Amino acid sequence: MADNTPILELRNVNKSFGPIDVLHDISIRVRAGEVLCLLGDNGAGKSTLIKTMAGVHKPTTGQILMDGQPVVFNNPREAGERGIATVHQFGGTFALMTIGRSFFIGVEPTRGWGPFKIFDRKKANAIAVKAVQDFGITRIDDGDRLVGGLSGGERQSLAIARAVHFGARVLILDEPTAALGVKQATHVLRIVNEAKRRGLAVVFITHQVMHAMTVGDHFAVLIRGAVAADFRKGEKSREEITDLMAGGETMADLEAQIEGYMEKHQGHPPPPAN
Numbered sequence: 001m002a003d004n005t006p007i008l009e010l011r012n013v014n015k016s017f018g019p020i021d022v023l024h025d026i027s028i029r030v031r032a033g034e035v036l037c038l039l040g041d042n043g044a045g046k047s048t049l050i051k052t053m054a055g056v057h058k059p060t061t062g063q064i065l066m067d068g069q070p071v072v073f074n075n076p077r078e079a080g081e082r083g084i085a086t087v088h089q090f091g092g093t094f095a096l097m098t099i100g101r102s103f104f105i106g107v108e109p110t111r112g113w114g115p116f117k118i119f120d121r122k123k124a125n126a127i128a129v130k131a132v133q134d135f136g137i138t139r140i141d142d143g144d145r146l147v148g149g150l151s152g153g154e155r156q157s158l159a160i161a162r163a164v165h166f167g168a169r170v171l172i173l174d175e176p177t178a179a180l181g182v183k184q185a186t187h188v189l190r191i192v193n194e195a196k197r198r199g200l201a202v203v204f205i206t207h208q209v210m211h212a213m214t215v216g217d218h219f220a221v222l223i224r225g226a227v228a229a230d231f232r233k234g235e236k237s238r239e240e241i242t243d244l245m246a247g248g249e250t251m252a253d254l255e256a257q258i259e260g261y262m263e264k265h266q267g268h269p270p271p272p273a274n
C-alpha cells in the first residue's frame with residue numbers, strides 16, 4: 001500500500017469521564033515512517049489521548065480509523081492485535097525476570113511462540129538478544145541477564161524492540177525519556193529513529209521540546225484537552241513550541257513577571273507554582 005493513508009487517525013474524538021470532559025474534538029493522524037510528537041503540560045490530556053488510541057478508553061464521541069477504516073477497540077488487547085503497542089517505562093514488573101523471559105511474557109502461545117510450547121530458554125534468549133541488537137543496542141548480549149540490571153535507556157530499547165518484533169505498526173511511547181539522563185535519552189531517541197526507518201508510525205509523548213524536535217516529523221500541542229497547535233517539522237522554532245506548551249504565555253512574559261516579583265520581594269524568587 002504505497003498511498004499516503006494514515007495508519008492511525010483520530011477524527012473529532014471527545015472523551016468524558018462522567019461529567020468531566022477531558023478531550024475536546026481531537027483530530028490527529030500518523031503515517032508509516034512518521035513520528036508524531038504529542039506535547040503538552042501535565043494534565044493536558046496526553047495520557048488520556050493515547051489510552052484512547054490503545055483501547056484502554058473508548059471515545060465518548062468521534063472515530064478512530066486504521067488504514068482509513070473505522071475501528072472500535074473494546075480493550076487494549078484488541079488494539080494490540082491490530083498492531084498498536086504502548087511502551088511504558090519498562091522494568092518495574094519485569095525487573096526480576098531475565099531478558100529472554102520478559103521478551104516473551106504475554107505473547108500468545110499460538111501466535112508468537114510457533115514451534116516451542118515449552119519455554120526454551122536458549123532459543124528465547126537468542127531471539128530476544130538478536131531483536132535488541134538489530135536495533136543497534138549491542139551492549140545487550142546475554143539473555144540470562146536480569147531486566148532490573150539494565151539501564152533505563154536499555155530497558156526502553158528492549159521494550160521497543162520487543163513491540164516491533166511482535167509486529168507493532170503503531171508504537172506509542174508515553175514520556176520514554178522523562179526519567180533518563182542525557183546519554184540514555186539519546187539512546188532511546190536513536191531507537192525511535194530506527195523504528196521510524198522501519199516504517200512504524202510512532203506517537204511520541206514528551207514535554208521535553210528538544211527531544212521532540214530531534215525525532216518529530218509532526219507535532220501536536222495539547223492544552224486542556226484540545227489540540228492548540230498542529231504543525232510540521234521546521235514550521236516552528238524551539239522558543240515558539242516552548243511558549244505554546246506554557247499555554248501561550250511567552251517565556252519573555254514569564255521572565256518579566258519573575259523579575260517584577262523579585263524587585264518587590266528583596267530579590268527573592270517566587271515560590272514554585274506547584
Ligand SMILES: Nc1ncnc2c1ncn2[C@@H]1O[C@H](COP(=O)(O)OP(=O)(O)O)[C@@H](O)[C@H]1O
Pocket residue numbers: 017020022040041042043044045046047048049
Ligand atoms: N479516569 C479519569 N476520570 C476522571 N478524570 C480523569 C481520568 N483520567 C484522567 N482524568 C483527568 O484528565 C486530565 C488529563 O489527564 P492526563 O491525560 O493524565 O494528562 P497528561 O498525561 O497530559 O498529564 C486531568 O485533569 C485528569 O485528572
Ligand SMILES: [Mg+2]
Pocket residue numbers: 046047048
Ligand atoms: Mg501523562
